[in-house]
Amino acid sequence: MTLRFSEDWYQGYVSKKSVPSKAKVTTKKRANRKVATNVSPHAIALAKLAKNPSLEDxxxxxxxxxxxxxxxxxxxxxxxxxxxxxxxxxxxxxxxxxxxxxxxxxxxxxxxxxxxxxxxxxxxxxxxxxxxxxxxxxxxxxxxxxxxxxxxxxxxxxxxxxxxxxxxxxxxx
The missing domain is CATH 3.40.1350.10 (Trna Endonuclease; Chain: A, domain 1)
Incomplete structure (x- = not known):
């Protein structure tokens, strides 16, 4: 099973709204956009997998x-x-x-x-x-x-x- 997610879905990870209330997300501005610096380890692993599906092999x-x-x-x-x-x-x-x-x-x-x-x-x-x-x-x-x-x-x-x-x-x- 290959995981693919939309930009909106990924943005859910970097917005405070979609992160459980106990999790903490900090952001830094880079090139006029906010970048999450503290994202769930699960989200990070799935984002890497989405970029490189062969990781699942x-x-x-x-x-x-x-x-x-x-x-x-x-x-x-x-x-x-x-x-x-x-x-x-x-x-x-x-x-x-x-x-x-x-x-x-x-x-x-x-x-x-x-x-x-x-x-x-x-x-x-x-x-x-x-x-x-x-x-x-x-x-x-x-x-x-x-x-x-x-x-x-x-x-x-x-x-x-x-x-x-x-x-x-x-x-x-």
């Missing part, structure tokens, strides 16, 4: 998550405040990997956590998958553990599915 899951967090930052800041990502995937040096494991990172933990008790669950955990990827053995173990402890666990294969699952969970549909 091999990083489909990453950009699915970026779109997910962008959506909630813009349209449901109250939910955005309760979600976070767990950086389990990606290349790291051996030293960085060892440091992260020493800090408590655990292989297979879900990509996205929503810490809000809803519908009889203690929270929502989402494992994002892209293409033909399937759950690893460690991810299946975490699914069983978390469901056994009263969390809702969902494997999602697209940004739209993850957004829909989250909205349903939060009773926002």
């Amino acid at each position: 091999g990083k489909g899951e990453h950009y699915s998550q970026v779109r997910y967090f962008d959506y909630f930052e813009r349209f449901h800041p109250d939910v955005y405040d309760l979600i976070h990502a767990t950086p389990n995937g990606g290349y790291r040096t051996e030293k960085a990997g060892a440091e992260m494991r020493a800090e408590g990172q655990k292989k297979g933990y879900p990509d996205i956590s929503l810490d809000s008790a809803q519908q009889g669950f203690y929270g929502l955990r989402i494992e994002m998958k892209y293409g033909k990827n399937s759950l690893t053995a460690e991810q299946k173990i975490w699914r069983e553990r978390l469901e056994g402890q009263g969390y809702k666990y969902v494997e999602c294969r697209s940004t739209e599915e993850a957004i829909s699952v989250t909205l349903d969970y939060m009773n926002l549909n």
